[in-house]
Amino acid sequence: MPQTDENLIKEILKGNESAMEILVKRYYDLVHSYIYRTTNDYNIAYDITQDVFIKMMKNLDKYNLNDGKFKNWLLKIVVNTTKDYFKSKTYKQRIENYDIENHQIEDKFNVIDIISKKEESIKIKEAVENLPSLQREAIFLKYYNDLKIKEISKITGDKESTIKSRLFNGIKNLKKLLGGDLFEEESQHTQAKM
Structure with missing residues (x-):
């Protein structure tokens, strides 16, 4: 019978150390996939994931059972660590280098190469990436991590009404970016997978 998060923490x-290994393995995919979807870079997601688990271990004694599920406490660390990355010098330098590389790539490749990407899922992924960061964050937490509005509010520190507004506007923007029907079909398909 698997141990509860609380027993593992104790x-x-x-x-x-084996309890620590079990807890990290239990949440590794959840943490890494959120960060990867947010950064869209496997190596950076790996590095940030490591940072998250280091922070988790350093602050584990501060986790309080009365604060709610451990998963939500951990996701709060994930969200804040990811936000810190986007504020970092590393990220700003990466963006500058990316812009330079993209200008060079545009010269080398033709339109046919660009169009040959996978269709529906790539369109959705790109559309989500084009959302404002707070809308993207709310959509990832709600639809990819299956959290309730109240849980997202606790994780981000924002009011529930603010989260609802971000979700509403994020979905509205996705519908515009994807032409309406495509997002409806994909969101139903995604929810069926969960």
Whole structure:
């Protein structure tokens, strides 16, 4: 029978390394996939994921059972660490280099190469990436991590009404970017997978 997060945390705080390994394995995919969807770069997502688990371990003694699910506490660390990355010098330098590389790539490739990408899922992924960051964050937490508005509010520190507004506007923007019907079909398909 699998141990609860709370039992694992108690064991970790006593110094049990195997309990730490179990807890990290339990949440690794969740943490990494959120960060990867947000950064769209596997290596950076890997680095930030490592940072998240280091922060988790350093602050595990501050986790309070009365604050709610451990998953939500961990996602708060994930969201804040990812935001910190986007404010960092590393990110700003990467953007500058990316712009330079893109100008060079545009000269080398023709339109046919660009069009030959995978269709529906790539369109949706690109549309989500084009959303304002706060709308994108709300959509990732709601639809990809299956969180309730109240949980997202606790994780981000924003009011529930603000989260609802971001979700509403994010979906409205996605419909515009995708031509309406495509997003409806894909969101139903995505929810069926969860």
